[in-house]
Amino acid sequence: MEMKKITSIFYETSNGNKPVREWLLSLAKDDRKIIGEDIKTVEYGWPIGMPTCKGLGKKLFEVRSNISDKRIARVIFAVIDEYMVLLHAFIKKTQKTEKSDLDLALSRLKDIK
Incomplete structure (x- = not known):
């Protein structure tokens, strides 16, 4: 049986x-x-790349999901020890991830450390 490499x-x-x-x-x-x-x-696949996961820099990564009505969801996370800490999530409205979304995830990451 396959084991999780990191736990969310x-x-x-x-x-x-x-x-x-x-x-x-x-x-x-x-x-x-x-x-x-x-x-x-x-x-289960960590470390994993596109199309499911993308590095954002500053120790942040995003899970990329295509959901109903052609919407795009993102869950921003950081890997701390063996954990995938889910910091922030949103429906993407622009091509580029908004700075405010990244800043919020970073402030939550700092809150942990």
Whole structure:
């Protein structure tokens, strides 16, 4: 049986919120399933590249998912020890990832360390 190379965990704020988990739960079940399968692909295949995963620099990576209505979802994560820490997630609206999305993920990463 194949083993996970890294295990995904949700970033948790100091007051116990898990923003990526909350975002996922706001999506339709089918979209959650697609994103979950893509995260699982990264867990079992790490290190993995395109088209599922892309490095963003500054120790950040993104899981790339195509969901319903031709929308594109991104989950930004960092690898800390054997964990894939899910820092931030969003529906992509522009070709380039917004600086505000990267900044939020980086601030959450700093919050962990």
